[in-house]
């Protein structure tokens with residue numbers, strides 16, 4: 318009946334939801350997946366040969382800092398999104414801590430408009446938690462991905478960042494619950510951080526380990542606990558970003574189970590593939606908040622991936638200039654590392670090495686992130702009707718990680734020199750080739766805003782509204 322597809326991917330192993338695979342073809346028309354099948358390859362205007370390859374949904378990185386507008390000497394959206402595309406990430410969700418912080422609906426609209434024609438991949442936007450309580454309904458209508466709550470920052474980029482007051486925190490949680498918008502939390506308890514920082518500074522510590530010692534795991538766990546308890550109280554969904562290790566993870570899961578919190582946990586490649594030994598070897602360049610921890614913590618995260626307590630993996634791509642990293646005391650250096658381009662290759666390598674299944678990689682990097690930011694009606698799995706955001710990976714290929722070759726404006730990677738099993742061959746966004754045979758083939762950026770979709774019926778929390 319069909320006149321043929323716009324595009325067919327032929328002779329690949331298509332990874333479908335729930336670990337199902339189809340060795341065959343995938344047909345695309347009007348930018349969407351139309352059918353997946355075995356047997357004879359149907360007619361199409363364009364055929365991409367995927368023989369020997371794995372056909373995966375494009376990854377959705379729900380945690381990037383592309384620094385645009387504002388800090389475009391570190392990164393801009395075009396460079397960051399190009400790095401994403403080369404790394405098999407077809408949707409990014411940008412954090413609000415740019416030069417102009419995204420708080421109001423006008424900020425949100427302006428940033429969306431500004432990013433049109435600047436992004437190689439589709440994008441969503443988080444808004445800032447602080448000061449947003451009056452705007453949450455409207456932000457939800459605009460498709461905000463979450464409200465980002467930065468617990469644990471007293472200053473940020475050298476200027477004072479006022480932590481959210483209790484009154485503001487309460488108001489914002491209530492508004493978020495009302496609008497069904499989730500809160501994403503950077504969980505580190507500020508009073509403890511300041512205490513540790515000041516004490517270690519007074520001791521004269523300037524060694525590379527001082528940063529991690531100033532932000533120990535229990536301080537992360539305390540913030541996880543506070544955020545979880547507050548979220549339960551106000552009936553709000555909570556996602557803990559960049560969780561680093563054993564005690565924070567056990568705290569999150571214990572509270573989820575004990576209190577029935579609607580809570581999910583994310584970790585990042587830097588916590589799965591690096592440890593404090595790498596920090597000792599590489600120094601401040603790989604300093605991140607929260608810190609990269611011990612091998613014991615790393616193992617606990619892998620256990621969490623096996624047990625299903627880790628919901629998603631995101632990069633926390635957070636580039637800084639080399640000079641931001643140069644300080645006599647690591648406590649004065651900026652934290653954050655480059656990672657959007659290496660995330661999927663590292664996870665594919667882990668799958669090729671038998672650490673987890675490829676189906677689980679798809680869950681952690683595609684299907685679950687899509688659910689998390691409410692894009693799962695369009696993205697995150699290769700089922701008919703969904704956007705044809707596709708990555709074709711050759712598991713027999715090899716990827717050599719070289720900072721010089723990364724497409725970010727920053728070229729320092731903690732994974733320098735690693736030889737990874739698997740190689741990305743093709744990347745398509747809404748059925749249009751971005752990368753073919755490892756080269757950029759799109760002429761200009763055509764990424765667009767992918768708004769998060771919220772239910773119309775809003776949950777209400779009458780008890781707290783009564784006291785507001």
Ligand code: NCD
Nearest residue numbers: 382503605606633635652653
């Ligand atoms: C991030 C940044 O530089 O924006 N840095 C980091 O170390 N992760 C901020 C953040 O995610 O906390």
Ligand code: ZN
Nearest residue numbers: 503559606607
């Ligand atoms: Zn953070």
Ligand code: ZN
Nearest residue numbers: 380412633635
């Ligand atoms: Zn971050």
